[in-house]
Amino acid sequence: MIKTDRVSLEAQLKQIEHIEQTPYISIVQKINPIDPLNLFAHFAHLKGERFYWSNAAGDLTFVGLGTFKELYTDSSDDRFLAIQDQLNQLKESINVLHDFDVEGVGPVFFGGFSFFDTPHRKEWESFPENNFVLAKQMLTVKQGEYFLTHHIEVSPNDSIEVLLNQIEQETEAIYEAGLFVQETRKLEEVQDQLSFDQWSSMIAHAIEEIQTTNLEKVVLAREVEAVFDRTIPTEDLLYALTNQQQHSYVFVMEQGEEAFIGASPERLVSVTNQVMYSACLAGTTSRGETMDVDDLLAWRLLNDEKNLEEHRYVVNMIREAVQPICTHLDIPNEPQIYPLKNIQHLYTPVQGQLKPEVTLFDTLKKLHPTPALGGEPRQDAMNFIKMHEPIERGWYAAPIGWFDQSLNGEFAVAIRSGLIAGNRIKLFAGCGVVADSDAKAEYDETNLKLTPMLDALGGNRDDDYGE
Numbered sequence: 001m002i003k004t005d006r007v008s009l010e011a012q013l014k015q016i017e018h019i020e021q022t023p024y025i026s027i028v029q030k031i032n033p034i035d036p037l038n039l040f041a042h043f044a045h046l047k048g049e050r051f052y053w054s055n056a057a058g059d060l061t062f063v064g065l066g067t068f069k070e071l072y073t074d075s076s077d078d079r080f081l082a083i084q085d086q087l088n089q090l091k092e093s094i095n096v097l098h099d100f101d102v103e104g105v106g107p108v109f110f111g112g113f114s115f116f117d118t119p120h121r122k123e124w125e126s127f128p129e130n131n132f133v134l135a136k137q138m139l140t141v142k143q144g145e146y147f148l149t150h151h152i153e154v155s156p157n158d159s160i161e162v163l164l165n166q167i168e169q170e171t172e173a174i175y176e177a178g179l180f181v182q183e184t185r186k187l188e189e190v191q192d193q194l195s196f197d198q199w200s201s202m203i204a205h206a207i208e209e210i211q212t213t214n215l216e217k218v219v220l221a222r223e224v225e226a227v228f229d230r231t232i233p234t235e236d237l238l239y240a241l242t243n244q245q246q247h248s249y250v251f252v253m254e255q256g257e258e259a260f261i262g263a264s265p266e267r268l269v270s271v272t273n274q275v276m277y278s279a280c281l282a283g284t285t286s287r288g289e290t291m292d293v294d295d296l297l298a299w300r301l302l303n304d305e306k307n308l309e310e311h312r313y314v315v316n317m318i319r320e321a322v323q324p325i326c327t328h329l330d331i332p333n334e335p336q337i338y339p340l341k342n343i344q345h346l347y348t349p350v351q352g353q354l355k356p357e358v359t360l361f362d363t364l365k366k367l368h369p370t371p372a373l374g375g376e377p378r379q380d381a382m383n384f385i386k387m388h389e390p391i392e393r394g395w396y397a398a399p400i401g402w403f404d405q406s407l408n409g410e411f412a413v414a415i416r417s418g419l420i421a422g423n424r425i426k427l428f429a430g431c432g433v434v435a436d437s438d439a440k441a442e443y444d445e446t447n448l449k450l451t452p453m454l455d456a457l458g459g460n461r462d463d464d465y466g467e
């Protein structure tokens with residue numbers, strides 16, 4: 001089995017001879033299948049410099065190994081466009097040598113933003129307000145085809161032979177990835193950072209604001225911390241999430257000793273050649289144990305005025321946000337059900353054709369945060385969250401995803417997520433509070449939303465969490 005495609009690589013590398021000033025090259029080979037999770041686990045020595053992404057459709061997966069370049073800007077109102085500017089600068093120095101016409105190969109940047117554009121407290125220290133990584137090596141699995149991208153700094157004296165050998169060695173190391181074995185852990189405790197009474201008074205306060213001010217909806221979150229008897233390996237949790245959570249974006253970003261990980265059902269936006277997709281996801285119930293009960297719960301959700309109201313704010317805001325930047329927009333009038341393993345949501349898909357000058361980053365700026373994560377009106381909701389929610393959101397509920405040099409890419413909203421630090425993981429879950437909200441029902445809803453991560457950790461306690 002030939003593992004390195006020397007012929008294709010050599011043809012790509014020959015181009016360097018014709019290019020002056022080539023500090024960085026991006027070179028791609030099509031490779032034989034390799035399991036992305038095994039690969040991620042095998043490179044445990046690169047902990048802190050790995051990322052993983054798999055889209056909800058299940059037809060695009062990335063594994064990033066090692067940091068080649070980073071995009072980062074100080075927080076500012078225009079942090080989305082600031083990242084776009086940084087990309088445009090860096091782009092100048094990268095020579096893309098491959099000519100595969102495949103989405104997600106070559107220079108792909110993976111990363112995310114924090115929920116607020118202001119600096120956050122120390123538990124999120126390793127995750128700045130915005131950070132994107134170009135990996136040294138990246139596996140792309142696109143519709144069953146496998147590609148390996150290498151980013152290399154070259155100097156004028158490098159011979160093609162030397163570069164070829166380097167790539168060959170890197171490729172061999174990739175194929176050494178064996179089958180990875182999950183560890184077992186014991187859950188020692190789950191600490192709730194808010195008592196139910198504190199939660200109830202926060203919700204009561206929000207309802208009062210909704211009744212007496214402009215505020216119409218606000219999404220409030222809580223945090224629980226699960227403590228284990230040993231370190232939680234990122235790959236263990238990644239493996240479990242991948243196997244347990246279908247129709248979700250599974251993501252991991254490691255930074256230093258920490259890892260931010262989750263399985264989110266919610267797309268914020270994707271752009272491919274100006275075709276834009278977004279999603280309205282708000283309104284929640286559990287799954288039934290039998291088909292009949294499940295159907296009944298779905299039917300009730302589709303007809304429940306409180307959940308429909310939560311949902312409507314999202315649809316209206318997204319429509320208003322993207323209408324001016326689209327030449328065509330398609331948003332159905334009625335929501336449908338988005339079923340997940342433990343949860344079902346109200347869901348309205350959004351599709352649009354972006355005007356030629358509009359970029360992925362323009363859409364991010366318009367959309368984040370939607371009223372599914374912030375509230376309505378946006379600024380009132382953000383103020384309320386800042387003042388009254390006693391957690392640090394960090395990257396929770398914020399855009400996470402990827403983009404390429406042509407500004408195609410996709411972002412999910414980083415919910416159903418957690419921050420791993422050693423043997424501890426902080427988990428986050430929120431819910432949309434409207435005038436008709438009930439504190440106990442909202443509390444139960446957040447427990448339901450904690451279930452996927454707790455299950456994946458092997459730490460769900462039936463007595464306290466979930467249904």
Ligand SMILES: C=C(O[C@@H]1C=C(C(=O)O)C=C[C@H]1O)C(=O)O
Nearest residue numbers: 282283284372415429430431432
């Ligand atoms: C905020 C979260 O979820 C959001 C809130 C929902 C709701 O309140 O019904 C539903 C889906 C998400 O948009 C979360 O999971 O933490």
Ligand SMILES: [Mg+2]
Nearest residue numbers: 283284431432
């Ligand atoms: Mg809700």
